[in-house]
Amino acid sequence: MAPAKQHSVFLLLCFFITKLSPVLAQTKPVFACDLSNNPGLKNYSFCDPSLDVETRVSDLVSKLTLQEKIGWMVNGAKGVSRLGIPNYEWWSEALHGVSYVGPGTKFSSVVPGATSFPQVILTAASFNESLFETIGKVVSTEARAMYNVGLAGLTFWSPNINIFRDPRWGRGQETPGEDPLLASKYGAAYVRGLQQRDDGDKNRLKVAACCKHYTAYDLDNWKGIQRYSFNALVTQQDLDDTFQPPFKSCVLDGNVASVMCSYNQVNGKPTCGDPDLLAGVIRGEWKLNGYIVSDCDSLNEIFNSQHYTKTPEETAALTVNSGLDLNCGSFLNDHAQAAVDRGLLNETEINRAVTNNFATMMRLGFFDGDPSKQLYGNLGPKDVCTTENQELAREAARQGIVLLKNTEKSLPLSPTLIKSLAVIGPNANVTHTMIGNYEGTPCKYTTPLQGLTASVATMYASGCADVSCGTANVDEAKRIAATADAVVLVVGSDQSIEKESLDRVDITLPGQQQLLISEVANVSKGPVILVIMSGGGMDVQFAKDDPKISSILWVGFPGEAGGAAIADVIFGHYNPSGRLPMTWYPQSYVEKVNMTNMNMRPDPTTGYPGRTYRFYKGPTIFSFKDGLSYSQFNHELVSAPKLVSVPLEETHVCRSSECKSVDALEENCKSLGFSIHLRVKNVGEMSGSHTVFLFSSPPEVHNAPQKHLLGFEKLHLVAQEEGVVKFEVDVCKHLSLVDENGKRKVALGEHVLHVGSLKHLLNVRI
Amino acid sequence: MAPAKQHSVFLLLCFFITKLSPVLAQTKPVFACDLSNNPGLKNYSFCDPSLDVETRVSDLVSKLTLQEKIGWMVNGAKGVSRLGIPNYEWWSEALHGVSYVGPGTKFSSVVPGATSFPQVILTAASFNESLFETIGKVVSTEARAMYNVGLAGLTFWSPNINIFRDPRWGRGQETPGEDPLLASKYGAAYVRGLQQRDDGDKNRLKVAACCKHYTAYDLDNWKGIQRYSFNALVTQQDLDDTFQPPFKSCVLDGNVASVMCSYNQVNGKPTCGDPDLLAGVIRGEWKLNGYIVSDCDSLNEIFNSQHYTKTPEETAALTVNSGLDLNCGSFLNDHAQAAVDRGLLNETEINRAVTNNFATMMRLGFFDGDPSKQLYGNLGPKDVCTTENQELAREAARQGIVLLKNTEKSLPLSPTLIKSLAVIGPNANVTHTMIGNYEGTPCKYTTPLQGLTASVATMYASGCADVSCGTANVDEAKRIAATADAVVLVVGSDQSIEKESLDRVDITLPGQQQLLISEVANVSKGPVILVIMSGGGMDVQFAKDDPKISSILWVGFPGEAGGAAIADVIFGHYNPSGRLPMTWYPQSYVEKVNMTNMNMRPDPTTGYPGRTYRFYKGPTIFSFKDGLSYSQFNHELVSAPKLVSVPLEETHVCRSSECKSVDALEENCKSLGFSIHLRVKNVGEMSGSHTVFLFSSPPEVHNAPQKHLLGFEKLHLVAQEEGVVKFEVDVCKHLSLVDENGKRKVALGEHVLHVGSLKHLLNVRI
Structure with a gap:
């Protein structure tokens, strides 16, 4: 065979083969109602996509035995082959990218990695609601693509929207921070991004999200106290104005398909076994359209760790009767039948549970036959780790990074003036650290060192063997720092240091990191930029005070492209715009305050200082919403009312003492809205994004927060550009307070509105 | 609940929970004869582990329909639920660690990574036979551990033992190099490591290995010429003394459970459809105990690309009748039934094929019920990525790294004297590059920069955006090089640059890498160490000649711990002992020689120079077995015969003109063995390992190789220590040649034995 002659044929062949080989390695998605395999299924209503979900689920449930139904109440659901229903693994995760945590998702040569976005705490710092949703959308596209080749499920147990109540919490990194409004907006937006289909069909789901962990869960393992049996003592007031709002918003605004109940007890009752919290609130008040799932193995904890029930059957009955639909674990599989047999649990409750579970799967198209013929059926490995998706991961990190100190405009560094850069520290050349927990295998990594080296010549010393930094290698680090133009x-x-199942005890930098930083800063001849990679805040007062340390950046766990984003900010390719989504407390705070104290409000009688910017008045290292820019932005109030009258009628839902639920308000109180217009101008020399915040300081009644967030808007302005931000304020929804009994009220009197950098007095009267 | 009081209880609980959570996420291994699920299966002989494999397989095959049997002739084998046989995916890979290539293996949160050893070409450079086997043993342990949690299969299609015939071959990196003896020893040792059980039961397998790709396959895609249709024109002499020996050794010495036939044709016949090569040689002569599998989709290529057969049914019939047992792809599933229906293929051949396939699965314990109750049933995630396994990956890389130039003993660098080290180049801080192809997700990475930085302060510049190095960033690199104590x-x-489906055209360093190196070297004030990370050899004559470049190291693709191993060698924590397993040709070689020319021997009439150290006499950049040490080793011959007489009897298998197969020789020619004893002394100041080679240069008859390897032994000697190496030489097996007709003969006359650095004349006479 003459090579030259056959050249074009071979090239064609090459293309063909290259396309073919991956096909061989692919596996297929799991789905029910595979008519091509079993044409008889077309006679079943539940396999008919033209019927409504209710009819189909009802048909399906009527055909199942009790044992078959119980098999669909656990995450490893058992197939019913006579009805063409395969096994299904409910547990997949996608906190900030498709994750390998959870048995439903795996990586292989077909999809060796997925886009790994910043850990949520940093994304939250972007205060950019549309970014939250866009990330969710990309993640669900990659998730669907992986489902299509049999590597992922359709049900993802993300996001985590618990309030980051205490700086020590090891899982604070997973959350959008300490503020209920930010957490609400983040949760609803991320859920919409995950769930909403491009065809606008609200009855169907792209993938199913899950808001967790309901509720008042924010302690993992502090000094041996474990989440599995911790009893969170929470006041009705804190529950209603701090812990519950993100979940309420997730269901009502996000239309989430699932809520997960937590391990802990709230006021003596395990959340997964509390009929008021589940059937009462989630299903009854908020009208969840979806399923309630338990955290993994939490039913077992109720019985074995909490000893809340006397028998496993009681636990099974209690949880299902409370409104639980799905059990992560095998507990219900093992004990639900016995609970029914003993008369503790009625089959109607089981029917309700599996109806919710199957309805979710119906909305996902699981019962519509071959997924390749449905919307998203064309997604595949080519749609994972695309250039665009990876660029979004970098953009998200850039938008989140917070500039906390910048003396004498040390930053940005000029890549042309800096001839040599010393890069030092245990996190300077890390890969896996950047992607935080609930991670998947990323597409690729760009470490900080790699990112910086792309622009200038670098010298590098880790300074410590790892972040625990038992003994800093100070000499080596000083040597390179002394010769560099910048450090x-x-x-x-x-x-x-901080992870699931491990809360911190101290919140200073671990080991000898402070020594390393101070010694290096001391010998440096140029700017010293301190970059803090962490989930929670750190007491770095020494660095704030050290005149040799010119700049401080907090970068969270910035995801796979973190190093590129850090370099973008340091060299001014991106103007930082992130703001802290949580208070950075001093070490003295954690030495004084028990992590187990759930109270948000201070207690003057004990000296307990309270929590978060809404209630804590003590000293901070850095505060909620802190964050600098390379530009300056001026604010000018265009319009805002000075007076609002609440109607006199006693029956009006907005009547001061009678405010009820937000959703009710929306229908009846529109007339009580007003708007605030603020003009913002970038008066600096550099383009940049800028978040405008609207806070309110209400009258000091009912232990009201000293200040609380009503809204935020991010806008991008080139140098010297002006823009207008408009906040729509609903008096009852936004200005109301929760009283000690959990009732929402609008306080009469003077509310101080903090509009950007301005203050505006608003008088609320009858 | 009082925390302090409950402390110990919580700690206990913590332990319990930590152990429990991963269990939830685990999936189970796939296996047949699950009696706990289906007690009726115990009545079937094939489920009875006490019976011999032959009886069990025969029982099983007799119970299957033709269609069911055909379902077990493809890699995605179809379960037979009525007999308790699940689906099984035959295709897993473990070339240098458990790999995610192949649909049978996946990574998840349960096992997010596996130990990634150096790419095979570097491991081969260690010339350490026991290391080859030890790596195989660790890989099979991790593979079994992953099988136990449902993440891997039991059948691994590794190693690749094709001869690295041409430096351009993109898959040369996967092989043990260019020498048939080294490839034979590597293949057999790695297969033993994978397959051999710790209980010594030879009838059973730990996992099943597969020697591939049979045969004369070593061209992927060169200038558009594709492996899928390439017809390798090979002389009988080259086939018998170059291409076939590794496969023969793999079957006879390694007892491999499988051989894979390749895509290409050999002398006009597709290897998977050649009855002489399959049924004749592998099954008939070598008596393979196992299955013959096709490369993936190669049956389709025979029909669609090679047009070797007129119909798909003919292809199916041809390959199975030729001896093929298993088809990677779906071809046999689609066409074998029709081939039977048309009378082209007899069911007895199908019975033979599935008998071989099922017998392999029986030997793996797949039909013995619950794997957790069998040997290796206790392996799990804890046994993957252990500290020991990761340390072995580092040791393997250290043993393979080859020191090619070391003027004025520039290496090792002293970590105390070198105050600053400039680390430069596109591969200086890479992760994924280090693990080569047929990779899995590694446990972790240590990049060269990370490895070096662990010992000294470094400056780093990539110098090029990537290895293609379109434009080198020379200025930045020079800047840091000029100030450093060493580079x-x-x-x-x-x-x-070099991969599966992509052979190189040029063998110089890509893009502007040479420019970068030369400019950097020119401004450096101290030693310049050039580290070449590659699969194939590179024409780096310029670097050999440049007096500013003090040292050259070749590090292959050194695996997950590559950076640590490189630093170990550079700083003298390890004394380099690797030797090149292939010739490094000059660029002029590839400009003159067509990759398609399979001839090993030179052709004086055309100026064709031949291939490998055995036949090529032209200039090289570096040669086979080149490699320096930081120590010196002296050799002294203790004993060696000067004369060997071959018996006169014409019927003796060793009679000069009648030597037959090696296995036959072993039984009859023991008396014709002799031994060579060599004393080796480490006369240097540093401990180190040293490989002693035994070559022979036979009389110049029958186009004999100018020199060929008879044996190698590696030993470790502390400074000033002496040791003795003993080679056992079998005259017929080791000194014989293959003549032009493929017959083995012992040439009479003078053989020059190269014993270490010495030469010894051996006269062979009648």
């Missing part, structure tokens, strides 16, 4: 120190924590 | 340049290739 970037990348320090902080990783999953060995 | 390490890490250059070479990656999978964008």
